[in-house]
Amino acid sequence: MARLLLFNKPFGVLSQFTDRGSPTERATLSDFITMKGVYPAGRLDRDSEGLLLLTDDGRLQARIADPRFKLPKTYFVQVEGDPQEAQLEALRKGVRLKDGMTLPAEASRIDEPALWPRDPPIRVRKSVPDSWLKLTIREGRNRQVRRMTAAVGLPTLRLVRWSIGDWTLAGVMPGQFIELSA
Template identity: 60%
Template sequence: MPNLLLFNKPFNVLCQFTDEPEFKDQRQTLADYINQPGFYAAGRLDRDSEGLLLLTNDGKLQQQIANPKTKQPKTYLVQVEGEVTKEAIKQLAQGVQLKDGLTRPAKARKVSEPKWLWERNPPVRERKNIPTNWIELTITEGKNRQVRRMTAAVGFPTLRLIRIQIGKWKLGNLGLGESSLLENQSI
């Protein structure tokens, strides 16, 4: 039976259960939070990103979630440096030219800082004279560090990146470092 584990990954946690031998006991991994034998990540989330990570005990479901051909939309809240312009939002929505090609069109909109957001440890660096803004961005592909590269390409470097949804699965009110088991799941 395909089960799915929704996990709210904290900042600085590796998206794997073991680390390289030279870093043993120096960095946190999924093993520090998840004690569910037979579950593996369906996709990745960079160490410096936070939020929703899906894990499953079913290889077929893992492939369906992670495979770029299924185009599971992924939604992120992105804190960026600077005052976001309508032009930047329009560029993100149309697709951004990166070194490895043009991104697919995305859904992009400027949003307020979420009231429910947890404190990040360590805190995001702030500069007194440079404001920060938040963008909600939904993409249907997964190029390496794509969201960070997209916001930088339109002139707004990412300070904080939180994934809040993958396909039909949402982070919801899952606390930082917490997980929730969903039974009998499918795309």
Template identity: 55%
Template sequence: MSTLYLFHKPFQVLTQFTDPQGRNTLARWLDIPNIYPAGRLDYDSEGLLLLTDDGMLAHRITHPDHKQSKTYLVLVEGQPDDNALKALSNGVTLKDGLTRPSRVRRVTSPQVHRREPPVRHRANIVDTWLEISITEGRNRQVRRMTAHVGHPTLRLIRTAIGQWTLDTLSPGEWRRETIHMPRKTSSKSARPSRDRSRRKPE
């Protein structure tokens, strides 16, 4: 058995436990010894971050061979038309090559938590929420993809990684799951058993 921690990372928090510059880190919310992130989430992005003390589980989650789907709610500037959505779905050519096909759809009024500080809205520009699912993890990939089709990302919230989702976690909350996983790499999926432990900072 392995233990996995699902954490709702707030905006402007580093996915590490120390920072010489004094910025917010995971240590403010997670006082759990010997765990580390399985993957990363940018400082200015929000949402699901997975952490564990099991190197094999971390490898299974992050290794490209397993192609774990990652789903994001993305607030973009403007109103992407069908051609822009088709381009995102089929793959766009970035500086590091063509992206894999993704799943993209418009989302009307998603239920999201208030961000501090909030996104700055401009009077004459309409913003649009998209749901984007990708199976690769290039640096700032979703932001680069939406910018490529002319719609810069204003806010990005990761809602799922593979079978794991934010569910009802609020920013700064976490929950623990016990994972029953084969000790040898295989095509079988890890099976979670949830523990609803949660914690917010004092």
């Protein structure tokens, strides 16, 4: 039976097991997961937090990571500014990025979610408000959510992937994982 790990990747951790070629040693998955034979199904930027799926099943890994299957990925996004309906509508219709139009996203303003504190904390500027969005996308371009929010005038301060398909982070603290049978 295939193994599936739901890992809550902390801020600052690379979504790979080694950090070759870096002059400074950075945290990697091997600092948290010692289980052999599992590999990430997709990526999550070093400065993003949240759900990273790992499996020992190559077909499952490809199905989760491959954009052809359009598995929804939901993010809680803390942005700089006060989102207006026109900005949310732009995200819902798709945003033009340097590498082309994104697919339409589900986008809504939400109250601050009950998350763990980020370490280190985000920068806070008294003169600039911040807000939270819930954003669901069905593709996985490099730094896509950050680029989408920036394109509509809402720079990302904190990005937490909460779910991939039906898998969520509910009950999984940063640096921890749970194992499911896939």
